[in-house]
Structures are given as structure tokens and as C-alpha cells.
Amino acid sequence: MSVNLRQVAERAGVSVRTVSNVVSGFALVAPATRERVQRVIDELGYKPNAAARHLRGGRSGLVALVLPEMASPYFGELAGLLADRAEAYAWTLLVQQTGGDAGRERELLDGVRAQAVDGLIMSPWGLSPSDLTRRPGSAPLVLLGEQDAGGLLDHVAIDNVDAATETTRHLIATGRRRIAAIGLQPHLVNGTAARRAEGYRRALAEAGLPALEVPVERLHRADGAAAMTRLHHSGAEVDAVFCFSDQLALGALHVALSRGLNVPGDLAVAGFDDIEDGRFAHPALTTIAPDKPALADAALKCLSDRLADVHAEPKRLVVAHRLEIRASTAARTS
Amino acid sequence: MSVNLRQVAERAGVSVRTVSNVVSGFALVAPATRERVQRVIDELGYKPNAAARHLRGGRSGLVALVLPEMASPYFGELAGLLADRAEAYAWTLLVQQTGGDAGRERELLDGVRAQAVDGLIMSPWGLSPSDLTRRPGSAPLVLLGEQDAGGLLDHVAIDNVDAATETTRHLIATGRRRIAAIGLQPHLVNGTAARRAEGYRRALAEAGLPALEVPVERLHRADGAAAMTRLHHSGAEVDAVFCFSDQLALGALHVALSRGLNVPGDLAVAGFDDIEDGRFAHPALTTIAPDKPALADAALKCLSDRLADVHAEPKRLVVAHRLEIRASTAARTS
DNA sequence: GTGAAAGCGCTAACAG
DNA sequence: CTGTTAGCGCTTTCAC
Numbered sequence: 001m002s003v004n005l006r007q008v009a010e011r012a013g014v015s016v017r018t019v020s021n022v023v024s025g026f027a028l029v030a031p032a033t034r035e036r037v038q039r040v041i042d043e044l045g046y047k048p049n050a051a052a053r054h055l056r057g058g059r060s061g062l063v064a065l066v067l068p069e070m071a072s073p074y075f076g077e078l079a080g081l082l083a084d085r086a087e088a089y090a091w092t093l094l095v096q097q098t099g100g101d102a103g104r105e106r107e108l109l110d111g112v113r114a115q116a117v118d119g120l121i122m123s124p125w126g127l128s129p130s131d132l133t134r135r136p137g138s139a140p141l142v143l144l145g146e147q148d149a150g151g152l153l154d155h156v157a158i159d160n161v162d163a164a165t166e167t168t169r170h171l172i173a174t175g176r177r178r179i180a181a182i183g184l185q186p187h188l189v190n191g192t193a194a195r196r197a198e199g200y201r202r203a204l205a206e207a208g209l210p211a212l213e214v215p216v217e218r219l220h221r222a223d224g225a226a227a228m229t230r231l232h233h234s235g236a237e238v239d240a241v242f243c244f245s246d247q248l249a250l251g252a253l254h255v256a257l258s259r260g261l262n263v264p265g266d267l268a269v270a271g272f273d274d275i276e277d278g279r280f281a282h283p284a285l286t287t288i289a290p291d292k293p294a295l296a297d298a299a300l301k302c303l304s305d306r307l308a309d310v311h312a313e314p315k316r317l318v319v320a321h322r323l324e325i326r327a328s329t330a331a332r333t334s
Numbered sequence: 335m336s337v338n339l340r341q342v343a344e345r346a347g348v349s350v351r352t353v354s355n356v357v358s359g360f361a362l363v364a365p366a367t368r369e370r371v372q373r374v375i376d377e378l379g380y381k382p383n384a385a386a387r388h389l390r391g392g393r394s395g396l397v398a399l400v401l402p403e404m405a406s407p408y409f410g411e412l413a414g415l416l417a418d419r420a421e422a423y424a425w426t427l428l429v430q431q432t433g434g435d436a437g438r439e440r441e442l443l444d445g446v447r448a449q450a451v452d453g454l455i456m457s458p459w460g461l462s463p464s465d466l467t468r469r470p471g472s473a474p475l476v477l478l479g480e481q482d483a484g485g486l487l488d489h490v491a492i493d494n495v496d497a498a499t500e501t502t503r504h505l506i507a508t509g510r511r512r513i514a515a516i517g518l519q520p521h522l523v524n525g526t527a528a529r530r531a532e533g534y535r536r537a538l539a540e541a542g543l544p545a546l547e548v549p550v551e552r553l554h555r556a557d558g559a560a561a562m563t564r565l566h567h568s569g570a571e572v573d574a575v576f577c578f579s580d581q582l583a584l585g586a587l588h589v590a591l592s593r594g595l596n597v598p599g600d601l602a603v604a605g606f607d608d609i610e611d612g613r614f615a616h617p618a619l620t621t622i623a624p625d626k627p628a629l630a631d632a633a634l635k636c637l638s639d640r641l642a643d644v645h646a647e648p649k650r651l652v653v654a655h656r657l658e659i660r661a662s663t664a665a666r667t668s
Numbered sequence: 669g670t671g672a673a674a675g676c677g678c679t680a681a682c683a684g
Numbered sequence: 685c686t687g688t689t690a691g692c693g694c695t696t697t698c699a700c
Contacts (some may be wrong), residue, residue, distance in 0.1 A: 050450035051388035052693035076410035116384035221614045257616040280555045282591040386677035
């Protein structure tokens with residue numbers, strides 16, 4: 001078994017209290033004592049027991065990250081950033097996947113783990129904001145994504161309406177007139193797709209252009225491909241598609257290229273999220289680039305603030321985004 | 335604060351022992367008592383305290399996943415599979431990133447967290463197998479990837495030499511004669527790239543063809559792009575590139591297409607890992623598809639077996655792979 | 669500056 | 685079948 005405080009204390013000829021002081025570094029200890037104790041700690045390879053600290057102090061040093069899926073490039077990047085930056089708060093990240101399922105989200109929110117972590121960072125798809133406010137006493141929760149919970153929950157996100165408006169305006173500015181949107185998810189309560197659709201419609205309305213919206217089941221490449229195929233079969237003449245995620249856009253792009261379309265000549269394609277794939281696609285994908293490091297920092301900071309003051313006013317943090325214009329939406333040279 | 339055993343016991347008019355029995359379900363409890371206690375548990379919303387259980391029982395229900403980076407599609411997919419399947423073992427996954435850095439790997443392996451988890455699943459890049467065997471008493475470790483630790487460590491992997499041989503033979507069979515390999519990492523002790531290079535050389539030797547190896551710094555798309563650019567500038571005439579990861583291949587593909595090359599007409603491109611990107615690239619990427627679900631299952635099973643018997647003989651588990659032939663290496667129609 | 673001891677919530681050995 | 689209780693390793697209050 002591993003070494004404990006008492007063994008270190010005995011060996012160093014001091015009490016456990018003193019060893020504890022040396023380890024935590026807070027209380028005053030005579031320099032000579034401190035050095036002697038430290039030597040014994042190194043010698044014995046003493047490591048404080050996390051379970052005992054947790055039990056005693058009520059803090060585990062663990063933060064749960066609850067995501068629809070880690071394999072998605074967007075969430076993968078975000079998880080990586082969060083894991084790295086969590087270190088500044090002495091937190092370790094624990095990841096749990098929901099598949100976007102409401103039942104599973106509920107389960108993870110109410111489960112044993114939710115009480116054993118210092119906080120949760122979650123990107124809900126299935127649960128509505130009002131569902132999310134109804135939770136028995138588990139750890140503080142910070143949401144990723146715009147969630148209209150009537151100011152009752154902390155959340156961090158970009159301004160999706162604005163980003164979508166900007167993207168659609170860009171497509172219009174490059175001379176496109178028949179612009180389809182791929183990515184509405186009518187079956188989800190999650191408002192992100194709805195907000196992007198709102199921005200899309202707004203820009204089209206400004207220009208007096210008609211909207212053409214193609215719903216999808218999920219947000220994978222295959223869904224983008226299927227939507228593009230449906231769009232094609234519908235006979236709709238389209239000169240641009242705005243996809244609500246880069247994955248959808250890459251799927252759509254794949255189908256367009258396979259059908260022999262010239263992108264951006266015949267069809268412009270824009271995405272959302274700025275995943276690495278999109279930068280190396282051919283043509284490279286125009287996209288909305290959220291400031292992901294800022295998003296990760298904001299989420300952690302928000303959680304940290306909440307822990308410091310449980311009764312503070314819930315925050316709504318908006319992080320920056322940037323329209324990243326690449327080859328897939330270049331203006332037609334006609 | 336939250337409810338504990340004692341409060342449930344008092345309310346139900348039984349001892350903590352009985353409540354504990356009801357919760358764990360192991361010991362015998364009279365049906366009437368069980369029901370009464372269960373009702374109080376539900377009423378009070380009692381949830382067992384993970385810290386106390388951990389302290390008492392020595393098991394945290396946590397498994398650390400130590401990876402170079404979560405944002406990489408391959409590791410993202412694997413992490414997702416592991417997180418899902420860990421549930422069958424009642425484990426929650428905790429993820430830590432190393433960036434492939436040896437110091438960081440050491441740190442995570444020896445740190446406090448490594449003692450507070452039931453086990454670790456790790457994909458080492460910086461530490462050599464012999465480094466990995468030198469560990470003070472932390473939790474059991476299962477390695478991902480072929481690690482020649484002289485049979486001292488549990489590890490699960492595909493047969494990299496075989497997979498690379500197969501891929502190279504395929505390129506030769508489609509009529510390619512000047513086949514470059516992109517992805518050696520001479521600065522890393524990790525043997526994976528070396529094994530793939532071995533398979534590549536073997537197949538070339540069989541056919542009496544020369545090898546042309548391009549090293550890379552890391553395994554991102556940008557590195558593949560840089561390698562392809564260097565290859566081009568070197569003036570080497572090449573009709574196929576075998577990249578040791580799909581990310582490298584996608585970077586190389588991007589550069590090739592940007593230079594106006596026809597893929598697969600002028601140049602065949604093959605990758606490794608079967609990430610979703612590759613399937614939707616244009617042309618779709620030929621690749622080695624490891625059986626990732628099997629890999630995840632094997633790693634968890636291996637860890638579970640190790641926990642059950644600390645002194646069992648270390649295992650070397652080999653999971654299946656399949657050469658997935660797609661458009662990027664189609665035979666030339668000349 | 670340092671020691672003694674209580675107690676966080678749980679499990680399981682011991683008693684009945 | 686159920687009650688009582690020691691103790692997992694740590695922090696911290698209280699004494700000295």
C-alpha cells in the first residue's frame with residue numbers, strides 16, 4: 001500500500017499536523033522542521049490521498065465535461081482546450097457523452113458523479129433550459145451554447161444570430177442569390193440551430209431573397225451529404241449552401257464535388273465552427289471561427305466564479321467569433 | 335448539504351448497516367425493511383458519497399485516459415468509444431493530455447491523480463517502454479500502441495508492420511513505382527512510426543523498389559502539407575505517397591490538389607487510421623482501418639483483468655485492421 | 669510552532 | 685436478519 005501522513009510523521013519524528021502543514025504549505029513551520037519533513041516525504045515518495053482530501057474538504061478537483069460526443073472535431077478541440085486550461089485551476093477533466101439524448105443528459109446531471117465533481121460544464125442538446133434549472137443539489141453547472149434560461153443559468157457562447165447573418169451576407173455579397181441553409185434540427189429543443197436559422201433568414205430578408213431550409217437529423221458529415229443529395233433531387237436550383245456546422249459542410253462539399261459541380265464556381269459552400277478539416281479541404285472551407293480558447297477560458301472562469309459565490313447573479317458570457325473567408329465561397333469570376 | 339446514510343437510517347428507523355445493505359444490494363435484507371428503506375432513500379434523494387466510498391473501498395470508479403491530444407480525430411474517436419464502453423465496467427473516464435511530451439507523460443504517470451484512479455490507459459509518445467516500467471506504486475497501466483517492453487506491460491494495438499506492408503503492396507499492385515512514405519518521427523522513441531516504416535520497406539524490398547522516406551515533426555495536417563511541399567521541391571518524382579496517419583495524408587492531399595495534380599491519376603495517396611474526414615475527402619482516402627471498437631474493448635478488458643489479478647502475466651493484445659481501398663489510390667486507367 | 673483528537677461518510681468485522 | 689462500531693487518510697480546532 002502507499003505511504004500516509006502518519007508514517008511520514010513517525011519517520012520524521014513530528015506529528016501528523018506538522019507534516020500536513022508542510023504538504024499544504026499554508027501554516028507556519030520552522031524551516032529546519034520543514035526541511036526534515038520534506039526529506040522524509042521525498043524519501044518515502046509520499047503522495048496525499050485524494051479520496052481522503054475530498055471527503056474531508058468536500059472538493060474533488062474534478063470537473064465533469066458533459067458533451068454530445070467527443071469524436072466530433074468541434075467538441076474534440078474544445079475538450080482539448082478545456083483539459084489544458086483546467087490545469088490553471090488545478091482541475092482535472094472528466095468526460096461524459098450523452099449522444100445528445102435528453103434521458104442520458106438527465107441521468108448524468110442527477111447521477112452520483114454529478115455530486116462527486118466540483119462542477120459541470122455541459123453542452124445540452126436534449127434538455128431544455130427549463131429542464132436544466134430543475135436539479136437536486138448537485139455541483140454548479142455552466143452551459144456551453146446559447147441557452148435562453150431566463151437568466152437562471154450561467155452560460156458561455158458566441159452570438160449565433162449575428163454570426164449566421166454575417167455569413168449569409170457574405171454569400172450574398174459574392175453574388176449568390178439562391179442560398180440554401182442546411183442544418184435545422186426541428187426535433188431538438190436546443191436553440192443553437194434555430195438561432196443560426198434566424199440570422200440566415202434575417203440576412204436574406206434584408207436582401208429580399210427567398211429562404212430554402214433543409215433539416216438534418218444529426219450534425220455529421222453523412223447528414224450534410226444526405227441533405228445535399230436531397231436538395232439536388234428536389235430540383236431546387238441553388239448557388240450556395242450555408243451549413244450550420246463544418247461537418248455538415250464537408251459532407252455537402254463531398255457530394256457536390258462527386259456530382260461534378262465546381263465549388264465555388266457553380267456552388268459556394270460555407271460552414272460553421274472552423275474545424276481543422278475545413279482548412280485543409282479542397283477548396284478550403286469558409287466558416288465562422290468561434291474563439292475557442294476564449295470559450296474554454298470563459299467556461300472555466302465562470303465555473304470558478306460560481307464556486308466562489310454560489311448566489312451570484314448567473315452570467316451570460318459572449319465570446320468573439322470571426323468570419324473566415326476561404327476558397328469555398330470565392331466570388332464567381334464571370 | 336446532501337443527505338447521508340445516517341439520516342436515511344434514522345428516518346427509516348433502522349441502522350446504517352441496513353441502509354448500506356439496501357444500497358449496495360449485496361447482503362440479505364428482509365423485503366419489508368428493504369422497501370421501507372428504499373422509500374426513504376427516494377424521498378430524501380440520497381446519493382452515496384463517492385469520496386467516502388473511495389476512501390473506504392480503495393476504488394474510485396475512475397480510469398485515466400492519457401493521450402497526446404484529444405483534438406486529433408483518431409484519439410477523439412477512440413476516447414469517445416472508451417468513454418461509452420467504460421460504462422459497462424462502471425468506470426468514468428478522466429482525460430489528460432500530454433502533447434506527446436515525455437516530461438508531461440512522466441508527470442501524469444507519477445502524479446497524485448495517477449494514484450486516485452483505478453487504472454490508466456495511455457498512449458505514450460515521449461516515454462520509452464523501459465521508462466514506463468519504472469513507476470512507483472500507482473494504478474495499473476494499459477498501453478495503446480505497440481510497445482516493445484519485453485513483455486513487461488499490458489498493451490493493445492494492431493499489427494502495424496503488417497498493415498503498412500499491406501498498404502504498400504496495394505500501391506504497388508495499382509502500378510505505382512515511386513512510392514514515398516511520409517510520417518517517420520526520428521525524434522520520438524515511440525515505435526509506431528518505426529513499425530509502419532518497417533512494413534513499408536519490406537513491401538518495397540519484395541518488389542525491388544527504392545524507398546523514399548520523409549520525416550515529420552508531428553502528425554497534423556499541416557505537417558503532411560509541409561512534407562508534401564518539401565517532397566515536391568526536392569524534385570523527387572513520385573507517383574504515390576503512403577502517409578502514416580490520415581491527418582498527414584489529408585495535408586498532403588491538400589497540397590497535391592492545390593498544385594493541380596490529379597489524385598489518383600498523377601499521384602496516389604494512402605493514409606492510416608480511418609478517420610471520418612478521410613471518408614469524405616475528395617477523392618476519398620484509402621486507409622488502414624483499425625477495429626477501434628475492438629481496441630477500446632480490449633483496453634478496458636485488459637485493465638479489468640489486471641485489476642482482478644495484479645500478478646498475471648502482462649498481455650499483448652492484437653486487434654484486427656482492414657485495408658480500406660477508396661478512390662485516392664484507384665489504379666490509373668492508362 | 670507543534671501535538672492530540674474529532675470527524676468527513678462509508679463499509680464490513682463482530683455481536684447478537 | 686440487524687445493530688454497533690472501528691477505521692480508511694486527511695484537515696483543522698483546540699490546547700500547550
